[in-house]
Amino acid sequence: MTGPAHPLVTAARELADRVLAPRAQSVDRDGMPESSIEALKRSGLLGIGAPVADGGSAAPASVVRETAEILAGACCSTWFVQAQHHTPVATLVNSADPVRERLLGPLARGELLSGVAYAQLRAHPRIPVRVTRERGGWRFDGRVPWYTGWGLNDVMLLAGVTREDEALFAFTEAREQPGLRPSAPMRLAALTASRTVSLELDGLWLPEEAVALRTPYATWAVTDRPKNTNASPAVFGITAAAIGLLGDEPSAKETAEVLRGRLDEARRQAYALADHPVPTERIEERLACKTRAYDVMRAATTAAVVAGGGRAMDLRSPAQRLAREGLFLLVQGQTTQVRAAHLARLGTPDPEAPLSP
The missing domain is CATH 1.20.140.10 (Butyryl-CoA Dehydrogenase, subunit A, domain 3)
Structure with a gap:
């Protein structure tokens, strides 16, 4: 590369050199300290793809890729936790629903860290998570096999399929609550520090204003x-x-x-x-x-x-x-x-x- 580095590339290198790489071995063995998450939130990297008007940087794809390389090479566990955050941000950027106004700014500014629970949609036509209308909102039932960042994230973007074969994405707090129960963190051959769990959903109810995306499954799958x-x-x-x-x-x-x-x-x-x-x-x-x-x-x-x-x-x-x-x-x-x-x-x-x- 020639010329001065993009400010976010510089921020990623500083975070990697000062915090992530020196801790990578201990994080791998002992888990991720809260201080690493706080440093990530302060770095500005969580809003890398969000509009400037919403507190982000609207960085080009080349910068997004370079910062991802830097973080992954320094501490893959931390990279993987923050990688989950960018799908919720992108979903909100393209959303016209009220939840955009409530959450996009805090997520882009790094005030909140989000996880995502949507990989189960790729099992279609099998429906691991079913979403049904209930009391003016939506009820989620089923099982999310993989959710990364439990105990580290503030909110999560949860997805399921409606009876009309729509993919529906909605935000909720990333904590145990009525209708949502996590497993113990999984012991993995690598990235155990990412705190990956499965989620049991048994009547989790979310209001209509929590919905960020509702679209025919076939439409979503074409882009995914x-x-x-x-x-x-x-x-x-x-x-x-x-x-x-x-x-x-x-x-x-x-x-x-x-x-x-x-x-x-x-x-x-x-x-x-x-x-x-x-x-x-x-x-x-x-x-x-x-x-x-x-x-x-x-x-x-x-x-x-x-x-x-x-x-x-x-x-x-x-x-x-x-x-x-x-x-x-x-x-x-x-x-x-x-x-x-x-x-x-x-x-x-x-x-x-x-x-x-």
Whole structure:
């Protein structure tokens, strides 16, 4: 990059260097301290995609991606918690409902942190969460299998499907309440610090003014399905962090340079496709590029472990943490389409060979 960095890129680097990276190992082992969340809220990054008039920055996509890479490479758990926040913000930006006026400003300014519970919509035509009319509002029943940020978030954006086959999204406080009961935080191979739980919904009632989006499921799915065909900036952030570890090992500097070249090329291709004006086009190319990005990440994190030798198995070593975080990113946001493309690539004799259309 040339020229001065965008202010939010500078803010992300300062947060990463001052707070996230120094704590990453302890966060991985012991959990995320409230001070990390408070630092995130003060950073200005939570309003990166919100309009300036609502307290955000309206940053371009290139800045959004670069800051995501920086946060993920410093502490993937913190990146993942804050990543949930941006879908509620984007939903409110495009909403004309009263909840926009109430919540968009506080979310964009970092006064509130939001989680999101909507991945279950992708199970359609199965309906894990059913929404029905009740007492002038909406009743939610069912189970949310994954909710990240429990005990860290202030509010959540919850989604279900109505009897009219509509996707309905509404906000509520992120706390146990009548009709909403969380599981214990899940023990995961990586990112346990993200405090991911499942949610049991048994008659949770939300008023009409909590609704941020109500649209035919088919309409919502058309815009949702292509999203996960693009490579995640977090993959490039983890890859860059692993290559950085390699650069510290005299015997691995040549390997680091080769992998850095592969990273730069994968990132360039991925972001060119992400910037394509029609997100539903070039899906095969997007999937091939996404799986190539996984290849580079797997190679870099494996190399960091190999270069570290036996000390890489110590839980105080960032090499094994990055390798586990890489495993997490292989399945984060995974859809049937993404899984099929990734397995097909892994099953080819030469994993560097392009996928057949």
